[in-house]
Amino acid sequence: MTPTNGAGTMTGRERYVNALLGKPTDMIAVGSPTSLATYEQMRLLGVEWPAAHYSAEAVALLAERSYTDLGFDTIAPYFCIIMGAAALGATIDWGSDPWEFDKSTGKIITGPRMPAVKPPPPWVTPDEIKIPDDFLERRESRAIVDAIKILRADHPDAGIVGKVMGPWTLAYHMFGPQEFLINVILDPDYVHQVLDRLRHVSVMFANAQLEAGADVITLADHSTGDLVRAETYRDFLLPVHQKITPLIEGPVILHCCGKTIDRMPYITEAGFEAFHFATENNPHEAKKTVGDYKLVGNASNFITLLTGRPEDVAVEIDDLLTAGVDIIAPECAVPPQVPDANLRAVVAAARGQFEPDPAVTDATNMADGYRAQVAAQSGALPS
Numbered sequence: 001m002t003p004t005n006g007a008g009t010m011t012g013r014e015r016y017v018n019a020l021l022g023k024p025t026d027m028i029a030v031g032s033p034t035s036l037a038t039y040e041q042m043r044l045l046g047v048e049w050p051a052a053h054y055s056a057e058a059v060a061l062l063a064e065r066s067y068t069d070l071g072f073d074t075i076a077p078y079f080c081i082i083m084g085a086a087a088l089g090a091t092i093d094w095g096s097d098p099w100e101f102d103k104s105t106g107k108i109i110t111g112p113r114m115p116a117v118k119p120p121p122p123w124v125t126p127d128e129i130k131i132p133d134d135f136l137e138r139r140e141s142r143a144i145v146d147a148i149k150i151l152r153a154d155h156p157d158a159g160i161v162g163k164v165m166g167p168w169t170l171a172y173h174m175f176g177p178q179e180f181l182i183n184v185i186l187d188p189d190y191v192h193q194v195l196d197r198l199r200h201v202s203v204m205f206a207n208a209q210l211e212a213g214a215d216v217i218t219l220a221d222h223s224t225g226d227l228v229r230a231e232t233y234r235d236f237l238l239p240v241h242q243k244i245t246p247l248i249e250g251p252v253i254l255h256c257c258g259k260t261i262d263r264m265p266y267i268t269e270a271g272f273e274a275f276h277f278a279t280e281n282n283p284h285e286a287k288k289t290v291g292d293y294k295l296v297g298n299a300s301n302f303i304t305l306l307t308g309r310p311e312d313v314a315v316e317i318d319d320l321l322t323a324g325v326d327i328i329a330p331e332c333a334v335p336p337q338v339p340d341a342n343l344r345a346v347v348a349a350a351r352g353q354f355e356p357d358p359a360v361t362d363a364t365n366m367a368d369g370y371r372a373q374v375a376a377q378s379g380a381l382p383s
C-alpha cells in the first residue's frame with residue numbers, strides 16, 4: 001500500500017519525531033498519540049474488537065490504516081486504556097457488543113464498545129500491589145509489543161507510537177477511581193505509595209515497546225481537571241513523572257483528557273517531550289501558557305469529528321495552526337463512530353490541501369462554540 005502522508009521531503013517518521021524534538025520539519029506533522037481506529041475501518045478489514053485488542057496481527061492491521069489509508073504520519077497500535085490493567089490481572093469486560101446498522105441507509109450505528117475493568121477493583125491497599133514477573137509475556141502486553149514489531153517491519157517510514165498508562169490511571173483501574181482519589185485527602189501516604197510502586201509498570205512496558213520498534217511513547221495519566229486539582233498534580237504526580245521520564249529510553253508524550261491549562265506549567269517541568277491536550281482547553285490560551293513547549297492536539301472528538309462535516313473539521317484545524325499547536329491530532333482516542341472522511345479532513349486541512357464542498361457555506365469552529373457554551377453554563381467568560 002502507498003502511504004498518503006503528503007508529498008514532502010521527509011518520511012512521516014522523521015517529520016513526527018523531529019516535530020516532537022523541536023527539530024526542523026518539511027511540513028506540519030499530523031499524527032495521533034492515541035487510537036485512530038474506526039468502525040468504518042473495522043468493517044472494511046473484517047477485523048474488529050475485542051480480538052483487535054489482544055491479537056497482534058489484528059491490532060496491527062487495524063492500526064496501520066491511519067498511515068496507509070487516512071494519511072497520518074503515525075500508527076498507534078493501542079486502542080484501549082485497560083491493557084496495562086488487564087496484564088496486571090484485573091478482570092475485563094471486553095465489550096463484545098453486536099453491530100447495529102441503520103435499516104434504510106445501512107450506516108453503522110454502533111459496534112463493539114470499549115472494554116472496561118469489571119468491579120470490584122483487584123486491590124485495596126498499596127501492600128497488595130504485585131507486579132507479575134511475566135507482565136510482558138501476558139496476552140495484552142504481548143499483543144501490543146508484537147503488533148509494534150509487525151508494524152516496524154512493514155512500515156519503516158511511519159512514526160510508530162507506543163502507549164502506556166501512567167501510575168495515576170493504573171491506580172484508577174486497580175483500586176477504583178473513587179477509592180484512590182478519596183485518599184488524596186484522607187491518606188496522602190497511601191497515594192504516594194501506590195504511585196511509587198506502579199510507576200515501574202509504566203517504565204517497563206514503555207521500554208519493551210521502544211525495543212520492539214516504537215519511535216515514541218504516549219504516557220496517559222488522567223489527573224484531569226474535573227477530578228484533580230492542579231496542586232494535586234504538582235504535589236503527588238509531578239515528582240513521580242520526573243522519576244519516570246528519564247528511565248524511558250525514547251521521547252514521551254503525556255496525554256491527559258479534560259481541562260488542564262492550570263497544570264500545564266507543572267507538566268512542562270515533568271520531562272515529557274510534549275503534552276497531548278483536550279478540546280476543553282482553548283488552543284491559543286494553551287500555547288500562550290506553555291510557550292515553546294510542544295503541544296499535540298486538540299481537534300474535538302465528540303463535537304467536530306463525530307458530529308461535524310469535513311468543512312467544520314477544516315475550520316477547527318486552521319485555528320489550531322493559527323494557535324501554533326506543534327503537532328495536529330485529535331484530542332484523544334477517537335470514538336470509533338467518527339467518519340473516516342473527517343479524519344482525512346484533519347490531514348488535508350493541516351497540509352493546506354483541503355478542498356471544501358462549495359455547497360457548504362456555514363462551516364464553523366464547533367470546538368469554540370462548545371467551549372463558549374461550557375463557559376456560559378459555569379458562569380465564566382469564554383476564553
Ligand SMILES: [Zn+2]
Binds near residue numbers: 255256257333
Ligand atoms: Zn484522553
